Amino acid sequence: DAGVTQSPTHLIKTRGQHVTLRCSPISGHKSVSWYQQVLGQGPQFIFQYYEKEERGRGNFPDRFSARQFPNYSSELNVNALLLGDSALYLCASSFGQFYNEQFFGPGTRLTVL
Amino acid sequence: DQQVKQNSPSLSVQEGRISILNCDYTNSMFDYFLWYKKYPAEGPTFLISISSIKDKNEDGRFTVFLNKSAKHLSLHIVPSQPGDSAVYFCAASANTGNQFYFGTGTSLTVIP
Numbered sequence: 001d002a003g004v005t006q007s008p009t010h011l012i013k014t015r016g017q018h019v020t021l022r023c024s025p026i027s028g029h030k031s032v033s034w035y036q037q038v039l040g041q042g043p044q045f046i047f048q049y050y051e052k053e054e055r056g057r058g059n060f061p062d063r064f065s066a067r068q069f070p071n072y073s074s075e076l077n078v079n080a081l082l083l084g085d086s087a088l089y090l091c092a093s094s095f096g097q098f099y100n101e102q103f104f105g106p107g108t109r110l111t112v113l
Numbered sequence: 114d115q116q117v118k119q120n121s122p123s124l125s126v127q128e129g130r131i132s133i134l135n136c137d138y139t140n141s142m143f144d145y146f147l148w149y150k151k152y153p154a155e156g157p158t159f160l161i162s163i164s165s166i167k168d169k170n171e172d173g174r175f176t177v178f179l180n181k182s183a184k185h186l187s188l189h190i191v192p193s194q195p196g197d198s199a200v201y202f203c204a205a206s207a208n209t210g211n212q213f214y215f216g217t218g219t220s221l222t223v224i225p
Binding site (some may be wrong): 040041042044045050056058090092097101102103105106107 | 117119157158202218
């Protein structure tokens with residue numbers, strides 16, 4: 001079975017640009033969560049989507065948005081990129097919405113210059 | 114503010130000995146805890162979980178202990194193996210269990 005996949009693997013953008021990151025969950029999983037991990041820190045929760053609806057949001061500005069599609073894949077969008085948005089963006093999928101083991105993808109490394 | 118803390122950035126242990134990784138939390142509403150292992154260039158991999166109704170959970174060489182009064186949990190790995198060398202994150206969730214707060218990680222090195 002395929003695990004969680006994310007694309008692209010690496011991305012370089014300049015300040016002010018917009019970026020879209022993509023995630024495909026494990027087959028049968030209906031929940032997708034997004035995390036930001038900056039160097040030396042643990043992952044920070046950005047969003048959870050379950051059954052195509054936003055079910056949780058972390059402490060991130062409105063420049064961050066996401067959506068989940070009918071096939072449960074998800075996109076994370078970040079507008080007006082700042083240097084501080086440089087990080088590893090992780091996607092995690094789980095079967096249910098609550099108290100479920102989360103399976104992480106390998107992440108997308110975003111560098112903002 | 115960091116609600117989940119791992120105060121030891123790194124730990125070195127001899128192969129075959131016990132590895133003990135510690136994690137402290139500040140939010141008394143946290144009721145579900147997990148440990149993840151992360152290798153370079155990979156996403157975190159789930160290891161073991163524990164809910165607040167228990168104080169211990171075991172899975173093979175891995176045991177997690179929860180001390181609710183001290184707001185402290187620990188992961189014991191016995192015996193430690195070189196393949197256990199990785200960064201270990203603890204994570205916690207409150208009430209709904211859909212938003213996880215992660216610690217900053219402890220880098221474990223198991224010396225052959």
